[in-house]
Amino acid sequence: xxxxFTDLDVRPILRAGGEPFAEIMKxxxxxxxxQGLRLFATFKPVPLFAVLAKKGFTHEETELEGGEWEVRxxxxxxxxxxxxxxxxxxGKPAVAEGDWPAPVQEMDNRELDPPEPMVRILAATEQxxxxxxxxxxxxxxxxxxxxxxxxxxxxxxxxxxxDGTTYRIHIRIGG
Amino acid sequence: MMGATLSRWTMxxxxxxxxxxxxxxxxxxxxxxxPAAGLLAPQTLLLVHLVALGWLSLLMCGALFQFVPVxxxxxxxxxxxxxxxxxxxxxxxxxxxxxxxxxxxxxxxGPNPLPWGGALLLAGFAVVIYNLARTLWGAxxxxxxxxxxxxxxxxxxxxxxxxxxxxxxxxxxxESIVLAGLAASGIPIHAAAGLAGWLxxxxxxxxxxxxxxxxxxxxxxxxxxxxVFWAGTAALAVVIVLxxxxxxxxxxxxxxxxxGLVLGTIAAALYGADIVQLYRKRRRPRIELNSRMASFAIxxxxxxxxxLLGLVAASASAERFASVVFLAAFGWLGGLGLAKLYKIVAFxxxxxxxxxxxxxxxxxxxxxLVIEPRxxxxxxxxxxxxxxxxxALLLPxxxxxxxxxxxxxxxxxxxxxxxxxxxxxxxxxxxxxxxxVVARPHLLFAVVPPPRPAAGxxxxxxxxxx
Numbered sequence: 001x002x003x004x005f006t007d008l009d010v011r012p013i014l015r016a017g018g019e020p021f022a023e024i025m026k027x028x029x030x031x032x033x034x035q036g037l038r039l040f041a042t043f044k045p046v047p048l049f050a051v052l053a054k055k056g057f058t059h060e061e062t063e064l065e066g067g068e069w070e071v072r073x074x075x076x077x078x079x080x081x082x083x084x085x086x087x088x089x090x091g092k093p094a095v096a097e098g099d100w101p102a103p104v105q106e107m108d109n110r111e112l113d114p115p116e117p118m119v120r121i122l123a124a125t126e127q128x129x130x131x132x133x134x135x136x137x138x139x140x141x142x143x144x145x146x147x148x149x150x151x152x153x154x155x156x157x158x159x160x161x162x163d164g165t166t167y168r169i170h171i172r173i174g175g
Numbered sequence: 176m177m178g179a180t181l182s183r184w185t186m187x188x189x190x191x192x193x194x195x196x197x198x199x200x201x202x203x204x205x206x207x208x209x210p211a212a213g214l215l216a217p218q219t220l221l222l223v224h225l226v227a228l229g230w231l232s233l234l235m236c237g238a239l240f241q242f243v244p245v246x247x248x249x250x251x252x253x254x255x256x257x258x259x260x261x262x263x264x265x266x267x268x269x270x271x272x273x274x275x276x277x278x279x280x281x282x283x284x285g286p287n288p289l290p291w292g293g294a295l296l297l298a299g300f301a302v303v304i305y306n307l308a309r310t311l312w313g314a315x316x317x318x319x320x321x322x323x324x325x326x327x328x329x330x331x332x333x334x335x336x337x338x339x340x341x342x343x344x345x346x347x348x349x350e351s352i353v354l355a356g357l358a359a360s361g362i363p364i365h366a367a368a369g370l371a372g373w374l375x376x377x378x379x380x381x382x383x384x385x386x387x388x389x390x391x392x393x394x395x396x397x398x399x400x401x402x403v404f405w406a407g408t409a410a411l412a413v414v415i416v417l418x419x420x421x422x423x424x425x426x427x428x429x430x431x432x433x434x435g436l437v438l439g440t441i442a443a444a445l446y447g448a449d450i451v452q453l454y455r456k457r458r459r460p461r462i463e464l465n466s467r468m469a470s471f472a473i474x475x476x477x478x479x480x481x482x483l484l485g486l487v488a489a490s491a492s493a494e495r496f497a498s499v500v501f502l503a504a505f506g507w508l509g510g511l512g513l514a515k516l517y518k519i520v521a522f523x524x525x526x527x528x529x530x531x532x533x534x535x536x537x538x539x540x541x542x543x544l545v546i547e548p549r550x551x552x553x554x555x556x557x558x559x560x561x562x563x564x565x566x567a568l569l570l571p572x573x574x575x576x577x578x579x580x581x582x583x584x585x586x587x588x589x590x591x592x593x594x595x596x597x598x599x600x601x602x603x604x605x606x607x608x609x610x611x612v613v614a615r616p617h618l619l620f621a622v623v624p625p626p627r628p629a630a631g632x633x634x635x636x637x638x639x640x641x
Contacts, residue, residue: 017607018537113459114388115541123534140388141248146178148530
């Protein structure tokens with residue numbers, strides 16, 4: 001069990017309309033071995049769970065007053081590369097044919113208000129390296145996201161899942 | 176390219192639409208047109224067309240240029256055609272209104288410009304329909320919301336053609352007996368095709384998607400929505416096709432109108448059930464002002480249908496039906512329009528300004544562009560005044576009606592001022608407002624960056640038919 005936590009409060013950034021993803025990843029990379037991260041956010045940061053699970057963190061969350069959340073990310077408990085929130089229709093092969101590598105990051109944005117899914121995806125793509133792939137689940141076709149991805153030079157593939165309600169998009173950075 | 180980009184001219188349509196609404200409300204508050212003038216007096220016709228064309232049709236056209244691409248996730252056929260269409264529509268509207276002034280006895284120089292107004296409007300709408308139809312055609316098979324829009328566009332074509340034919344008769348440009356008969360008995364068909372076909376079907380189709388999107392509600396468009404679509408389409412087909420045939424053989428069009436009313440009532444009732452389900456099943460407990468105010472508009476639609484049925488059952492005089500048209504125009508269509516403008520203007524402005532720098536710099540949220548509590552009281556005043564105005568027309572109480580119109584004017588002015596503040600980013604605080612690369616948006620049009628060809632694989636994306 002982790003005894004020591006670094007605290008990071010991203011609520012001011014979120015309230016100011018900012019995107020704290022970079023700040024969080026910076027804090028994670030500066031953690032000492034065995035150290036955990038205690039994060040305070042204005043919402044339950046579900047997309048982050050999968051990102052940090054890939055880095056080997058499990059999480060415990062507590063709802064605070066006013067719909068805010070405290071989430072404790074604990075190192076070493078989860079096997080890396082296993083997403084904490086597995087995507088539905090997981091039996092479907094991820095896009096890996098040709099030069100599309102397996103995704104380094106997965107997001108489930110289905111419960112987010114528009115245009116939050118687009119905001120999250122674009123913020124994440126700015127942190128990724130050329131050739132890396134991001135996969136995101138959405139509850140509709142991302143009509144406004146697609147031209148923005150194309151204008152930033154990213155390649156993408158997307159389609160509705162068999163359930164007809166979940167839209168899965170794969171984005172490869174830098175085309 | 177897939178997806179939807181910003182529609183360049185939508186804001187110009189919205190501006191022209193709101194200006195028309197303000198002028199119309201000013202005229203009503205001043206006592207112009209019905210009930211001071213007759214139901215079919217030129218003054219009333221001027222007012223009705225200023226609202227139906229200037230406010231509601233320009234609003235819907237502007238909205239469709241932006242939202243048809245969102246409905247089908249494909250770009251518009253042409254982002255340039257909306258400008259010439261707008262010029263034709265505004266010129267046509269001005270000439271049409273001058274034509275009604277001419278008929279009302281005002282000394283407008285030259286021959287009556289009514290047919291020219293009708294012709295330019297027909298041309299403008301032809302360009303709109305062509306552009307949207309080409310866009311929709313490329314996305315077949317269409318999902319239900321887009322199918323509503325397709326039928327609505329067909330109704331728009333019928334309305335515009337009938338309207339043009341009427342201008343020929345009213346201005347005495349044509350002496351055809353057939354056309355004179357059509358103009359004498361075809362007005363309810365023209366009104367139904369415009370109000371129920373073009374405007375209401377568009378509002379229904381778009382509202383399914385917008386409400387689901389903004390409330391995080393499951394878009395469960397099942398058997399009930401299909402019946403709404405088919406019953407609504409059948410209602411319009413009966414009223415238009417059978418109605419015109421009956422008028423041409425010089426029989427009363429009343430059976431067609433009544434059959435349309437029965438089918439239309441079924442469609443409206445099931446649409447109401449669909450919308451109640453959308454509100455109930457939403458995953459977002461606290462909804463934004465636009466969704467709360469849209470519920471007042473949809474309630475007005477329900478009231479409209481009930482009022483219409485009541486007046487038909489009571490064999491009420493034609494004057495009483497003015498209250499239904501008023502409630503439909505200002506409560507249902509206009510109310511929904513104002514409520515959704517409050518969100519759409521904020522969203523489009525946000526996307527235009529901050530879309531290109533998302534993830535690269537700190538940006539405000541869409542909701543940072545609006546101050547809902549300030550706008551809320553004006554929306555409530557607006558809807559209260561519309562409902563009071565409807566009652567005043569039913570009673571009838573001319574003074575109460577004018578007072579209601581004055582409150583509507585005041586509330587609309589305040590809402591328009593809020594929209595202006597949104598567009599100018601006036602309520603976005605601090606450094607987030609214009610972070611370096613972001614320019615303040617133009618009031619009348621969007622600056623759309625040219626699309627860059629995709630660098631990688633093309634997507635095999637197809638929306639499965641629901």
